[in-house]
Amino acid sequence: VSRLVTGDRQTAVRVVLAVGGVLGVAAGLAQAGFGSRIPTWTGAKAEPLALGLLTITLSLVAAAGAWAWRRPDQLLPPTVAVICASIGFSTVGRLWYLPGPLILAAALAGVRDWRAAAHRTRDSWTQILLAVLGCCDLLLAAAATPWITLTAATSGAALLTAAVLIRGRSRPAVALVVLGTVPFALIAWTALVPVLVLVLALSLLALTRRVGAPRLAG
Amino acid sequence: MSNAPSTTGHDAVERPPLAQDTAAPNGIPRRSLLRAAGIGTATVLVAGTAALTYRVFDTAALDPDGGDAFDPWRHWQKTGPLGCVAAAILAANPHNSQAWTFEVSDTAISLSADPSRSTGTLDPSGRELQIGLGCVLENLVIAAEKQGLGPVLTLLPDGPTAERVGTVRLTGATAAGTGARPDLYQAIGHRHTNRGPYLDTPVPAATLARLVDTTALPGLAVAWITDPDGRAAVGRLMLDAATAITRDQQQSRDSFAWFRSSDDDIQKHRDGLTLDGQGLPALTLTAAKLLPASSRSAGDDFWLTQTRDVHTKTAVAYGVITAADPGDRRTRLQAGRLLQRIHLLATTEKVALHHMNQITERIDREQDTAATAVFEPRFAALLPAEARPMATFRVGRPVREARLSPRRPVSQVTR
Numbered sequence: 001v002s003r004l005v006t007g008d009r010q011t012a013v014r015v016v017l018a019v020g021g022v023l024g025v026a027a028g029l030a031q032a033g034f035g036s037r038i039p040t041w042t043g044a045k046a047e048p049l050a051l052g053l054l055t056i057t058l059s060l061v062a063a064a065g066a067w068a069w070r071r072p073d074q075l076l077p078p079t080v081a082v083i084c085a086s087i088g089f090s091t092v093g094r095l096w097y098l099p100g101p102l103i104l105a106a107a108l109a110g111v112r113d114w115r116a117a118a119h120r121t122r123d124s125w126t127q128i129l130l131a132v133l134g135c136c137d138l139l140l141a142a143a144a145t146p147w148i149t150l151t152a153a154t155s156g157a158a159l160l161t162a163a164v165l166i167r168g169r170s171r172p173a174v175a176l177v178v179l180g181t182v183p184f185a186l187i188a189w190t191a192l193v194p195v196l197v198l199v200l201a202l203s204l205l206a207l208t209r210r211v212g213a214p215r216l217a218g
Numbered sequence: 219m220s221n222a223p224s225t226t227g228h229d230a231v232e233r234p235p236l237a238q239d240t241a242a243p244n245g246i247p248r249r250s251l252l253r254a255a256g257i258g259t260a261t262v263l264v265a266g267t268a269a270l271t272y273r274v275f276d277t278a279a280l281d282p283d284g285g286d287a288f289d290p291w292r293h294w295q296k297t298g299p300l301g302c303v304a305a306a307i308l309a310a311n312p313h314n315s316q317a318w319t320f321e322v323s324d325t326a327i328s329l330s331a332d333p334s335r336s337t338g339t340l341d342p343s344g345r346e347l348q349i350g351l352g353c354v355l356e357n358l359v360i361a362a363e364k365q366g367l368g369p370v371l372t373l374l375p376d377g378p379t380a381e382r383v384g385t386v387r388l389t390g391a392t393a394a395g396t397g398a399r400p401d402l403y404q405a406i407g408h409r410h411t412n413r414g415p416y417l418d419t420p421v422p423a424a425t426l427a428r429l430v431d432t433t434a435l436p437g438l439a440v441a442w443i444t445d446p447d448g449r450a451a452v453g454r455l456m457l458d459a460a461t462a463i464t465r466d467q468q469q470s471r472d473s474f475a476w477f478r479s480s481d482d483d484i485q486k487h488r489d490g491l492t493l494d495g496q497g498l499p500a501l502t503l504t505a506a507k508l509l510p511a512s513s514r515s516a517g518d519d520f521w522l523t524q525t526r527d528v529h530t531k532t533a534v535a536y537g538v539i540t541a542a543d544p545g546d547r548r549t550r551l552q553a554g555r556l557l558q559r560i561h562l563l564a565t566t567e568k569v570a571l572h573h574m575n576q577i578t579e580r581i582d583r584e585q586d587t588a589a590t591a592v593f594e595p596r597f598a599a600l601l602p603a604e605a606r607p608m609a610t611f612r613v614g615r616p617v618r619e620a621r622l623s624p625r626r627p628v629s630q631v632t633r
Contacts, residue, residue, distance in 0.1 A: 046286070046485045125257055129264045136271040143481070144280035152280075190500035191279050192508065196267045200260065207256050 013110035014066040017081060020102030021063020024088060027095035028055030035092070043093025051091045054142065058084040058091070062103045069110060075120055076164070078107035083135070126208050127163045130177075133197050133204075134159030137184065140193065148188050155184035155194070159201060166208060177201045270508050277493070277507040278481035285481070287488040287624035294407055297365060299327050299388060303628050305361035305406050309558055310573060311350035313337050313476040314623050316489050318354055320632045327362075328375075328385045329354060335489075338472035340463070340579050342586035348383065348547055349609055352554015353561075355384045357406055360562075364403040366392045373551050383551060405565040410622060412570035413524070414497020416532040416614025420444070421569055426535060426613070429563045435552045438608075440560070441601050443536040451600055452610075453530030459576035459593055460525045464518035469583060471514065479511035484624050494621040496524065529574065533612035536574075540605035553608040560611075570616035578607055 032052025035042040045051050062084040065077035085103040088096045111117050121128065137156030141149045158180020162173040185198040278284060283291075294304040299322045306329075307316065317335035321328040331347055341347055355371060362369035368391030375385045423444070430440045443452050463469045476490040484492055493506050506512075512520065539556055541549045557573075564571045580593040597607055 046482075126260070129260055132264050132268060136268055139271050139275050140280060143275045143278050143284075145284065148280050188280055190504055191274050192501070192504050193267060193270050193274050196263075196270065200263055200267060204260055207260060 010069070010072055010110065013106045014069055016102055016106040017069070017110075018063050018066035020085075020099045020106060021059045021066065023099035023102065024059025024062065024096070025056050027088075027092045027099055028052045028057075028059055030095055031055055031092045039093075041094045043091075045091070045093070050142070055088055055091045055096070058088050059099065065107070072110060072112045073116070073120075075111070075117060075124070078110050081107035126204050127166060130163040130166065130201060130204050131160055133201050134163060136193065136197055137181075140188075140191070144188075148184075151184045151187050152194070155180040155197070159197075162201075162205075166205070170205070170208070174205055177205055273508045274504075276480055276482070278484075279504055279507045282494045283622045285485045286627070287485045288622045290625040290627055291407060291622050299324065299367075300628055300632070301365065302327060302358050302361040302367070302369075302386070303632060305403070306354045306358040307625055307628065307631060308406055308409070309350070309353035309357045310409070310411065310561055311353060312341060312346035312573075312575065313473070314490050314495075315347075315350075315476060316626055316631070317347050318351060318631060320628075322632050324388070326385055326387045327358060328382050329358070330381045331383060337476065339466070339468045339583060339586070340472050341582065343545065343582050345544065345550060345578065345582055345608070346575060348550035349554040349557060351383045352551040352556075353558035354554075355386070355551065356555040356558035356562075358384075358386050359555075360399055360402050360406065362386060362388060363392070364400060366390070368392045373548050378547050383547075401566050402559070402562045405562040409561050409565045410620035411495065411572055412497055412616050412620035413495060413529070413572050414570075414620070415528050415617045416534060416570055416612070417617060418532070418534065419615045420534050421613055421615065425567055425569065426537075428567065429537075429560050429569070429613075430556075431559055431563065432556060435556050437541055437549060438553055438556050439540050439602075439605060440556075441538045441540055441605055443538070443600065444534070448600060449530075449533060449536060452536045453533065455577055455593065455596055455600070456530050456574055457522070457525050458596075459580040460522055462580050462593075463576055463583075464522060466583065469579070470518055474514040474517055477517060478624070488624045488626045488630075490624065492621075492624065495623055497528070497618065497620065499618075525576075529572065529612065532614060532617075533572075534614040536610060536612050538601060538605075538610045539608040540601060541608050542604060542606065544606045544608045550608065557609050557611075564613060568615070569613050570620065571611050571613050573609065573611045575610060577610060581607070 029052065030038075031042050031045070032049050032055075035045060035048030035052055039045075042048060062081045065081045068074070069077035081103050085100045085107065088100050088103075134156045137152045137159060141152035141156060144152055158176040162176040162180070165176065166173040181194070181198040181201050185194040188194045274280060290304065290307060294308055295301070296304050303320050303322060306320070306327075307318070311317070315335045315337055317332045319330050319332050321330070329351060331344075331351060336344070336347060355373075359369045359371055368389035370387045370389055372385050372387070374380065374383060376382050423442075426442050426444070432438055432440075443449055463473065478484045478487060478490040478492050484490075493503060496503075498506065537560065539553050539560075541553060543549055544553075561571050577593055577597050581591070581597065583589075584591050584593065601607060
């Protein structure tokens with residue numbers, strides 16, 4: 001609080017992010033607990049329990065940025081927060097109208113130098129693409145049979161981790177991508193997308209190794 | 219955020235110049251061009267994959283039988299009158315419109331039509347609707363027998379034109395599990411319309427004979443068409459009728475109204491026909507789901523193609539339920555009971571069945587619009603003398619299993 005009063009912007013951003021995350025968790029709990037009883041507030045969703053749990057997860061991930069975002073030049077925490085906040089607008093209806101903008105505002109306000117951020121984004125583009133593929137798998141996990149959900153979530157987590165690791169440790173990243181995406185592609189090949197994700201992830205790794213490891217914006 | 223100049227790119231690494239670093243004619247190093255092209259291509263492909271991912275998510279391609287819309291198939295073996303209704307709502311019915319409502323008490327279950335769920339010009343005389351309600355009654359009686367509730371069915375208890383089509387009184391006269399047809403009860407949850415291809419293995423005549431049980435259903439018969447010439451003739455008639463329906467704008471619209479293309483629609487309406495129910499190969503099904511939702515004309519074209527290349531081409535036998543007076547309401551309800559019984563018996567025999575009613579839909583449409591009768595005489599020529607068609611289906615050994623159809627829960631159809 002004292003830092004807030006004395007004008008420490010980074011701390012203020014982290015506090016707002018944490019508050020947004022806590023409010024998001026509350027919104028998720030409401031959706032999961034009694035979302036069907038207040039449909040005008042929760043978006044009249046068909047599966048309030050699942051969406052409530054998803055919202056809680058998104059909020060916790062966004063709030064984790066408050067802990068991880070130690071320096072203003074880090075881009076990963078605000079990027080993740082923006083993604084989580086954006087998805088939240090489709091999961092809990094009006095209940096997200098407070099936590100969502102808070103998280104978004106904190107994430108955007110925390111970026112000091114947009115030009116440098118653009119440079120770093122460009123330098124980290126292959127990582128970003130890898131992370132997008134990981135998010136694709138996570139989205140597939142949200143609407144699949146239990147066994148496929150587990151495999152898809154593992155694949156998504158592996159790709160996201162690989163996106164972070166690829167900076168300096170490409171071998172573990174390659175292993176993660178292969179071990180994560182191959183089982184999912186095998187088990188759900190008829191959906192085509194898991195196979196596409198596998199091929200693209202391996203291509204991105206090959207591209208990265210060929211032109212050199214990108215800089216990490218995290 | 220670092221304000222250092224962007225010297226972090228890979229081209230900035232100090233090393234002797236390589237061939238690929240040489241400048242292209244426009245002055246940009248070739249290596250940079252290649253890298254930009256690679257990254258650009260990857261970006262486009264990843265964006266495309268993300269879009270396809272959303273389609274897979276939106277159509278629940280990885281969980282086609284999931285969600286509340288399919289729960290009635292998983293939780294139907296319950297006790298008491300509501301348990302009977304849970305079995306009844308799994309019955310075959312036209313276009314999966316589920317045009318029914320139930321009145322339930324401890325001693326009786328009444329079934330009425332829900333006219334708001336009619337299929338319009340596809341069924342102008344209510345033939346299919348009433349046959350569908352007959353299917354429901356058959357399931358209702360089988361489930362009540364299984365539970366020992368001593369069902370006594372009365373058709374049209376309030377008269378031939380009244381809203382109620384049947385009442386099942388639960389007399390409790392038998393012991394649970396002593397019903398005459400326990401195998402049919404078990405088949406209720408496994409019975410699905412199979413619109414996919416069938417193997418060319420013939421279904422033996424003895425098996426076909428076992429599928430037909432007209433006990434307590436007087437005046438009904440089943441004509442089997444198994445010879446190649448007869449099947450070819452019925453196939454041509456099926457295709458002609460399907461073509462006529464697609465060319466009849468109103469019938470085409472009324473048919474398309476019952477097609478659910480997204481998982482949101484399926485979970486919301488819990489009725490209608492779905493892509494998963496079309497019996498497509500896995501990859502074709504996925505491709506169809508990934509593409510944007512089809513238009514009515516595209517849907518019509520798809521149906522015609524399937525009718526020509528799959529339905530009629532792989533049918534090893536057609537069955538036609540016939541009666542002397544297909545317009546009689548009681549006869550239609552009885553025909554529905556027989557149709558459901560046939561489908562349940564086919565399920566126990568692992569024989570696939572696909573209801574194909576386009577010919578009778580065109581016969582009824584021609585009568586309703588006072589058009590020249592085309593399909594009635596053509597179909598009559600393929601059937602025994604005096605036998606008039608009520609419902610038509612094809613049977614065979616399936617290439618692949620049929621999928622579940624969405625169903626409204628008991629709570630939505632009882633009062």
